[in-house]
Amino acid sequence: MNQPVPVPSRSQIELDETDLSIIALLREDGRLPCRSIARELDLTESTVRARIRRLEESGTMRVVAVTDIEAAGYGMLLAIGVQVEGRSPEAVARQLAELPEVFSVNVVVGAHDVEILVVAEDQAALDRLVNDQLATIPGVRRLTPALALDVLKNQPDWVPFHD
Amino acid sequence: MQARRKLDDVDKAIVAWLSKDARISNRQVAEDLGVTEGTVRARIKRMEEEKQIRITAVTNIDRFRDAALAYIWIEVERSGQTRAVARSLAQIPELGFVGVMLGRSDILAITMVRNAEHLAEFVHRRISSIDGVRRTDSTLGVNFVKHDYRMARIVS
Numbered sequence: 001m002n003q004p005v006p007v008p009s010r011s012q013i014e015l016d017e018t019d020l021s022i023i024a025l026l027r028e029d030g031r032l033p034c035r036s037i038a039r040e041l042d043l044t045e046s047t048v049r050a051r052i053r054r055l056e057e058s059g060t061m062r063v064v065a066v067t068d069i070e071a072a073g074y075g076m077l078l079a080i081g082v083q084v085e086g087r088s089p090e091a092v093a094r095q096l097a098e099l100p101e102v103f104s105v106n107v108v109v110g111a112h113d114v115e116i117l118v119v120a121e122d123q124a125a126l127d128r129l130v131n132d133q134l135a136t137i138p139g140v141r142r143l144t145p146a147l148a149l150d151v152l153k154n155q156p157d158w159v160p161f162h163d
Numbered sequence: 164m165q166a167r168r169k170l171d172d173v174d175k176a177i178v179a180w181l182s183k184d185a186r187i188s189n190r191q192v193a194e195d196l197g198v199t200e201g202t203v204r205a206r207i208k209r210m211e212e213e214k215q216i217r218i219t220a221v222t223n224i225d226r227f228r229d230a231a232l233a234y235i236w237i238e239v240e241r242s243g244q245t246r247a248v249a250r251s252l253a254q255i256p257e258l259g260f261v262g263v264m265l266g267r268s269d270i271l272a273i274t275m276v277r278n279a280e281h282l283a284e285f286v287h288r289r290i291s292s293i294d295g296v297r298r299t300d301s302t303l304g305v306n307f308v309k310h311d312y313r314m315a316r317i318v319s
Binding site: 030052065066077103151 | 252306
């Protein structure tokens with residue numbers, strides 16, 4: 001992804017080249033031992049351990065297992081544009097975000113007000129999700145979906161943390 | 164999308180731990196689940212090899228300024244060019260998502276940009292120049308409300 005510029009602020013840590021190098025290695029392999037990271041970057045193991053802890057505790061980075069949507073039981077992925085009326089797009093977006101099948105929610109400017117990415121187990125589950133859940137949310141005027149036939153790449157590196 | 168083995172209960176229990184913190188030791192996971200450390204190690208290895216999970220660092224977008232998500236819809240000249248254009252797009256490191264779509268347009272690409280100018284420049288320089296691209300339609304995000312990073316299509 002395009003690399004955003006770190007925000008320097010007192011409440012947040014400033015990232016230097018070492019932090020960014022550690023993040024880059026952990027993106028490739030999240031279980032890379034601190035020993036190997038230290039060797040690769042010519043640092044001590046305790047420095048690497050401390051840097052990782054600082055990145056995690058400041059809420060800057062997490063190392064997690066990402067599950068393939070099909071292995072998790074979902075066979076379909078759709079990108080749906082949502083037109084909103086009579087309610088703020090932010091409020092509709094927050095309500096959409098409560099649904100586990102809606103895994104990405106963005107308030108946008110353009111022909112649609114909110115763009116969402118959703119997954120469904122099969123066609124029947126998709127019908128229930130779209131027509132019983134999404135379409136009945138107050139403020140949702142129209143849903144314009146596109147079905148992903150083939151996903152060639154999906155590596156969302158920069159994401160909002162919640163919880 | 165191609166068929167892939169679904170996770171069993173032991174796999175799911177291990178992934179539940181790792182989706183919160185994947186730097187946890189195999190021993191801790193094993194103790195909690197009442198299985199051997201060898202089982203945990205073997206399961207993780209298999210899930211990674213079969214591309215059911217990917218263990219990776221994710222970073223918090225709120226820690227970065229001027230970062231907006233951009234949806235770029237791409238229409239190709241001829242439908243027969245869709246796959247080739249999508250493959251070219253997948254090679255662009257800045258794109259986090261590339262999918263061949265049915266409806267709305269032919270291909271969806273998602274990236275992170277600093278602002279509208281950056282988006283326009285990126286599309287002009289990296290996407291419109293690809294052979295077979297007829298037109299693009301970009302949408303800039305103003306508020307990234309949610310992305311469940313525990314879920315993705317694992318392709319590489």
